[in-house]
Amino acid sequence: MKKKKVSITDLAKELNVTPSTVSRALNGLGNISTKRKEQIVNLAQKYGYRPNHIAKSMVSNKTFNIGLILPEFTHNYFNNILAGIESITYQKGYQLLICTSDALKEKEEKSCMTLLDARVDGILAAAGNSSDNLDHFSKIIDYGTPLVLLDRICEDLNTSYVITNDFDGAFEAVQYLIDSGCHNIVHIKGPDYISTSFNRFLGYQQALKKNSLNYREELVIAGDSEFFLDDVNNILNTFPIDGFFAFSDYNAYEVVKVLKQRDCKIPEDISVIGYADEPLAQYISPQLSTVKQPAYEIGKRAAEILLKIIEENIEVPMTEQLKTSLVHRETTKNKFISI
Incomplete structure (x- = not known):
């Protein structure tokens, strides 16, 4: 026989209280004594009570669903x-x-349209497509659904953001290379269509400028080019390279493989720094120095900001920028110390 689903009214009758008292106790609301709250929670657990989210949604005009769009999980x-x-x-x-x-x-x-059709209360998204056309995110904003974008700034979208300081992260990485004796530093640049690539590129340029090193366009390689490995080899054949700063750990890993194939000593001959601190940074040999992005904290703060917007009906966009940190491992030398 099918077991009857227990309702708030059933719980209220057994305890001789009002349904609203039961609802407040189960949702942690209202001025209810600890003893009474324990009685209600224990009885709900005894009967396996589950809240009716559809009814709750109709009353509150909320679905208690959040949409999330990510480029990938790899x-x-x-x-x-x-x-x-x-x-x-x-x-x-x-x-x-x-x-x-x-x-x-x-x-x-x-994905944007699917989530809007599902009437989610808000959307978190990391824009990943290579197009400058972001009308689908504009539709979310126009629809009135709160939107928080992660990792990448889209200048045409007036919405909330949680990002990391890629300029400072890149500057610190290149400054470390210079302080450890590198003067001919190659930058492996990320895709042109994302702001993170641009900011890391600017950080690279500023570090060179601060240390009176000339910026040379020929020392910049596109990391997403199909000729990437050929470009790395060509630049090593042409210039006395002593350092690489890569847009990502994956680009840096490819550079390390090329250097090992050429019997270059890392970091004695050439130093390498990646970006993001992916697990492979610790698993390869030599272990990769990199710029650590606080990914968990990015997600946490983005969710906190989105829920604050939803629950407090905040209309003014918020932007939060988190700090990166340099992780020194085996692909970079220790800094020179002046005496």
Whole structure:
């Protein structure tokens, strides 16, 4: 026989209290004695009571669902962002509806429309497509659904952001290379269509300028080019390179492989610094020096900001920038010390 579903009214009758008292106790609201709250919670657990989220949604005009759009899950960086988001949404009673775009504009657009159709209370997104056309995110804003973008700034979108300080992270990395004796430093540049690439590139340039080193366009390689490895070899054949600063740990890993194939000593001959502190940075040999991004904290703060916007009806966009940190491992020398 099918077991009858227990309602708030059933719990209220058994304890001789009002349904509203039971509701407040189960939601941690109202001025209810600790003893009475314990009685209500214990009885709810005894009967396996589960709240009716559809009814709750109709009353509050909220679905208690949050949409999340990520480019992919293959990078540990996005997995950590997801973990940070879930640490907040789960605690606050919200469910995540997760979409992946594979960095494709069409999938990103479809994900936005799917989440809007699902009437989510807000959306978190890391824009990953290579197009400058971000009308699908503008539609979310126009629809009145709160939107917080992660990792990447989109200047045409007046919305909330949680990002890291990529300029400072890149500057610190290149400054470390210079302080350890490097003067001919190659920059492996990220995709032109994302702000993180631009800011890391500016950090690289500023570090050179501060140390009176000339910026040379020929020492910049596109990390997303199909000729990337050929470009690395060509630049090593042409210039007396002593350092590489890469947009990502994956680019840096490819550089390390090339250097080992050429029997270059790392870091004695050439130093390498990556970006993001992916797990592979510790697993390769020699272990990769890198710039650590606080991915978990990015996700956590983004979720906190989104829920604050939702629950307090905040209309003014908020932007939060988190700090990076340099992780010195085996692919860089110790800094020179002046006596």
